[in-house]
Amino acid sequence: MLAGAGLLLAITGLLSVTTTARTGGRFVYPLDDPYIHMAMTKNLSLHGVWGVTPHGFTSTSSSPLWTLLLALVYLVVGPAEIAPLLLCLVCGLLLLVVTDRLIQEHGLGPWARAATLCGLVLLVPLPAVLFTGQEHVLQTMLSLASVWTMAAVVNRQRP
Numbered sequence: 001m002l003a004g005a006g007l008l009l010a011i012t013g014l015l016s017v018t019t020t021a022r023t024g025g026r027f028v029y030p031l032d033d034p035y036i037h038m039a040m041t042k043n044l045s046l047h048g049v050w051g052v053t054p055h056g057f058t059s060t061s062s063s064p065l066w067t068l069l070l071a072l073v074y075l076v077v078g079p080a081e082i083a084p085l086l087l088c089l090v091c092g093l094l095l096l097v098v099t100d101r102l103i104q105e106h107g108l109g110p111w112a113r114a115a116t117l118c119g120l121v122l123l124v125p126l127p128a129v130l131f132t133g134q135e136h137v138l139q140t141m142l143s144l145a146s147v148w149t150m151a152a153v154v155n156r157q158r159p
Contacts, residue, residue: 001100004117008092011127016085019131027081034084034133036060040067041083045074066135084133092126095141102148 020027029035039052040061050067051058061067066087073083096117103113120126129136 001096001113001117003114004096004100004121005093007118008089008096008121008126011121012085012089012092012130015127015131027085029084029131029133031132031134033062037063037067037070037084037133038079038081041070041074042079044068044071045079063135063139066138069138085130088130088133088137091137091141092130095126095137095144096120098141098145098148102144 016027036052040050040058043049043051043054044067047054049056050061052060070083070087073087074080077083099120100113100117103116108116126137
């Protein structure tokens with residue numbers, strides 16, 4: 001687990017430093033979706049309004065769960081442009097935890113687990129997905145956890 005998490009943190013940190021240096025010290029997402037989510041999140045956490053403006057309801061979020069999670073982050077730390085990336089990073093680390101537990105349950109040794117998790121980081125490529133600031137890593141982690149849980153339930157019910 002530590003190898004995959006360390007690799008993810010190292011690459012994400014390196015990319016963060018590199019990209020902010022090239023944008024004059026400002027963190028920038030490659031798509032407009034994170035900014036839509038951040039506007040909705042800010043208005044939800046500061047004004048209690050689900051919308052891109054504080055004046056009224058507008059359902060422009062493609063992922064209500066992501067918007068709610070981001071609103072919780074905003075309530076704790078305040079509006080911050082880096083918040084979607086940090087939330088993605090937490091979800092990426094949780095994805096590695098779920099994956100590690102799954103492959104450990106199937107009997108893979110420590111070296112095979114480390115190689116699998118590092119492969120997940122590099123081949124997805126997980127750091128690049130984190131930098132979209134969107135819900136994709138959360139969805140992947142929840143999907144994997146759901147399938148794993150359902151498989152365990154089905155296996156327990158077999159005669």
